[in-house]
Amino acid sequence: MASAHKIGSLLFCPECGTLLDQPKDGEDKVTCEQCHHEEPANSYDNIVITTRSHPDAFPSALRQKRKTQTKLHEKGDQGTLVSEKCPACGHMEAFSKEMQLRSADEGSTIFYTCTSCKHGWRVNN
Numbered sequence: 001m002a003s004a005h006k007i008g009s010l011l012f013c014p015e016c017g018t019l020l021d022q023p024k025d026g027e028d029k030v031t032c033e034q035c036h037h038e039e040p041a042n043s044y045d046n047i048v049i050t051t052r053s054h055p056d057a058f059p060s061a062l063r064q065k066r067k068t069q070t071k072l073h074e075k076g077d078q079g080t081l082v083s084e085k086c087p088a089c090g091h092m093e094a095f096s097k098e099m100q101l102r103s104a105d106e107g108s109t110i111f112y113t114c115t116s117c118k119h120g121w122r123v124n125n
């Protein structure tokens with residue numbers, strides 16, 4: 001009995017060359033739509049593992065990455081909580097965010113946002 005041809009992740013009928021379907025769960029063979037050749041499902045063993053693990057693993061990795069980026073973004077919006085006196089209301093807590101707006105050797109600018117009145121100001125380093 002001829003064995004099926006594998007090209008990449010695809011399996012082709014050894015009798016007529018038709019692309020065979022993936023075996024359904026619980027089925028031990030795949031029937032060719034053209035010539036009704038029956039290909040044992042274990043011909044797919046190597047293929048099924050790769051095609052199944054990839055689509056599952058890949059999007060979840062993407063999802064995780066997106067989650068991390070969103071988290072960093074939210075943290076970046078707020079800044080770091082520091083003890084700094086607000087010039088507007090005198091409150092002693094503010095979020096600080098350091099930004100390199102100018103060239104590296106000129107230092108950076110720190111932006112403060114009062115946690116009480118949301119007043120914003122900045123200090124050049």
Ligand SMILES: [Zn+2]
Pocket residue numbers: 013014015016017018032033034035036037
């Ligand atoms: Zn066939």
Ligand SMILES: [Zn+2]
Pocket residue numbers: 086087088089090091114115116117118119
């Ligand atoms: Zn304030």
